[in-house]
Amino acid sequence: MTVDDRFASLEPIGEEPEGIRSEIITGPVSDWATDFSHLEPEWAADPYPIQDDLRQRCPIAHTDRFGGAWLPTRYEDVAAIAYDTERFSSRSINMGNFRPPRDIAPIGGSPPISSDPPFHQHARKLLLGAFTKTSIARQEPATRAFCHELIDKLEGQDVVDAAAEYAQHIPMRVIADMLGFPPEDGPQFAEFVEDLLEGINLPPEDRITRMERLFSYLLTQVQDHLDNPRDDITSYLLGAEIFGTKLTADHVTGAMALLLIAGIDTTWSAIGSSLWHLADHPADRRRLLDEPALLPVAIEEFLRAYAPVTMARLVKEDMNWHGADMKADDWILLSFPAANRDPAQFDRAGEVIIDRQVNRHAAFGLGIHRCLGSHLARMELRVALEVWLERIGEFTLADPEAVRWSTGQIRGPRALPLKIS
Numbered sequence: 374m375t376v377d378d379r380f381a382s383l384e385p386i387g388e389e390p391e392g393i394r395s396e397i398i399t400g401p402v403s404d405w406a407t408d409f410s411h412l413e414p415e416w417a418a419d420p421y422p423i424q425d426d427l428r429q430r431c432p433i434a435h436t437d438r439f440g441g442a443w444l445p446t447r448y449e450d451v452a453a454i455a456y457d458t459e460r461f462s463s464r465s466i467n468m469g470n471f472r473p474p475r476d477i478a479p480i481g482g483s484p485p486i487s488s489d490p491p492f493h494q495h496a497r498k499l500l501l502g503a504f505t506k507t508s509i510a511r512q513e514p515a516t517r518a519f520c521h522e523l524i525d526k527l528e529g530q531d532v533v534d535a536a537a538e539y540a541q542h543i544p545m546r547v548i549a550d551m552l553g554f555p556p557e558d559g560p561q562f563a564e565f566v567e568d569l570l571e572g573i574n575l576p577p578e579d580r581i582t583r584m585e586r587l588f589s590y591l592l593t594q595v596q597d598h599l600d601n602p603r604d605d606i607t608s609y610l611l612g613a614e615i616f617g618t619k620l621t622a623d624h625v626t627g628a629m630a631l632l633l634i635a636g637i638d639t640t641w642s643a644i645g646s647s648l649w650h651l652a653d654h655p656a657d658r659r660r661l662l663d664e665p666a667l668l669p670v671a672i673e674e675f676l677r678a679y680a681p682v683t684m685a686r687l688v689k690e691d692m693n694w695h696g697a698d699m700k701a702d703d704w705i706l707l708s709f710p711a712a713n714r715d716p717a718q719f720d721r722a723g724e725v726i727i728d729r730q731v732n733r734h735a736a737f738g739l740g741i742h743r744c745l746g747s748h749l750a751r752m753e754l755r756v757a758l759e760v761w762l763e764r765i766g767e768f769t770l771a772d773p774e775a776v777r778w779s780t781g782q783i784r785g786p787r788a789l790p791l792k793i794s
């Protein structure tokens with residue numbers, strides 16, 4: 374067994390960090406302008422009318438929940454905050470009942486997404502090579518073959534759950550290959566994702582137990598890669614250096630966790646929302662069947678209109694920002710989905726126009742943290758839809774009432790029964 378001192382004393386999960394806690398208050402929202410919560414079922418089912426109303430009535434909404442949080446809904450405000458790393462920190466990007474301690478910045482628990490400048494650029498640069506267009510093109514044949522395998526398994530069924538039986542598996546398999554994890558571990562990844570992203574309403578002790586599961590899995594993979602180094606991102610991270618020194622164990626496992634989590638829920642959601650739209654809009658479905666070359670343009674529109682990812686920031690110091698009296702450690706719920714539907718930025722912002730020509734959407738974020746996996750996400754989305762349209766062709770919602778959307782910061786269908794014959 375190879376020994377690497379960095380990992381020798383690393384427990385699956387250390388002491389719970391001293392951070393800032395607040396009670397999370399769930400329950401019906403009295404007024405979205407003064408009491409918003411992205412955890413309520415109404416928001417999960419259809420957040421767009423709420424965001425449209427806020428943009429008109431109160432463009433930077435507030436809530437006392439989560440210990441205090443703000444929700445900007447105009448594109449210009451979302452962009453200004455995303456670009457302003459001086460005043461808004463990324464030390465936690467998942468809004469909940471726990472804020473990590475301030476001294477965790479500028480590295481954070483999962484670099485580079487949790488890192489602020491100046492460290493951020495170094496952590497990001499390390500990962501760029503694995504996610505270039507050329508590197509991602511190498512994953513395309515295996516992704517396509519896997520999509521066909523998934524469709525083969527649907528043989529004989531009239532109704533299939535396109536979220537659980539198709540969309541979910543694609544990003545899990547691709548990222549497992551890239552990180553060098555066993556492909557059959559996919560189902561465990563779904564639990565990790567749920568633990569981290571959808572479990573934010575749990576008491577901190579329960580969240581720590583859930584994190585433990587993920588980190589002990591990652592440590593097993595680290596050990597396997599130390600014993601059997603190979604050509605994948607995990608072995609690369611184990612050998613990588615910043616400022617002439619190997620990465621700390623926390624940096625390696627934090628980045629592995631980020632890559633595992635960031636790519637799954639997000640892409641699963643984007644594939645699911647696109648299929649949901651096409652099942653519900655026969656004219657768009659038929660147009661894509663007749664004009665497959667339009668698909669990349671349509672995908673950008675699905676990403677704009679159903680942007681799956683909302684991020685969070687923490688206010689660094691007390692300040693008045695565009696009229697909002699922000700306090701240090703207040704959350705900002707940074708809604709790229711709301712920005713993408715701002716009529717001041719997009720013509721007919723509330724409509725889905727699958728041949729929209731000018732489409733500078735913010736689904737992949739804005740500024741220094743802009744999605745590092747965007748080439749991968751676009752490839753997976755295109756291949757998943759190409760194979761589905763080629764093999765299934767006609768499909769409709771089997772039961773619109775049975776479609777279930779995720780709650781929290783990543784939005785997409787988690788149950789999507791489609792009639793395929």
Ligand code: HEM
Pocket residue numbers: 455463466485486487497544548631632633635636637639640643680681682684685709735736737738739741742743744745746747749750
């Ligand atoms: C449709 C799918 C996806 C969407 C909509 C999406 C969206 C985003 C957004 C909005 C951000 C900005 C975060 C912020 O401002 O705090 C981000 C960052 C990031 N994404 Fe994605 N993402 C997707 C898929 C992926 C995939 C497949 C990967 C790779 C495994 C990935 C890896 C990352 C990483 C590493 C960052 C952090 C970059 C940094 O902080 O410099 N994402 N993503």
